[in-house]
Amino acid sequence: GAVVSQHPSRVICKSGTSVKIECRSLDFQATTMFWYRQFPKQSLMLMATSNEGSKATYEQGVEKDKFLINHASLTLSTLTVTSAHPEDSSFYICSARNRFSYEQYFGPGTRLTVT
């Protein structure tokens, strides 16, 4: 149980284009999903908290117009990186919290490369 998937696992896009990343909880309902970014050899940094049916809350320094988050159902959240630039290249990871538990389960991550 507690499986979280992400799609795509890898994506390469050109500078100026937008990329959508999906995060799904496969076998549980996730009231809350979180989006993280991880640069090489660094820890995970929380970008935003996504609550089903409401607007996402963003961490300080994260541009909400650049990183659009939608959490339309209890099993799906999407992150859209708009007008991507090379400095947005990173490993993006989502996590989902079971509504009955404190534990967060992570997806396998999406490697974004912007050329």
Next chain:
Amino acid sequence: GQQLNQSPQSMFIQEGEDVSMNCTSSSIFNTWLWYKQEPGEGPVLLIALYKAGELTSNGRLTAQFGITRKDSFLNISASIPSDVGIYFCAGQRSNDYKLSFGAGTTVTVRA
């Protein structure tokens, strides 16, 4: 989220040795979690701790939630090659469920 102080940053160990790592924070957490991450993958939950003083085991892994609620340690006993990876501690407050991560401990096992 706030960064936790995790140490050591890396360790090289002989197969069969015990491993210990810890995390400290200047503020209190209600839950401590330990994750393992392998290259190119997301973190996998190893152990979750919910109560100050709690000691929990998962196979060869043992973790404790410090009595002050500001620290936690993880022990791996009798290490094997598949223990290679990066181990992260994470602290969580119950009001917003956000996780604050340590910088990670990279474990390399020499056969």
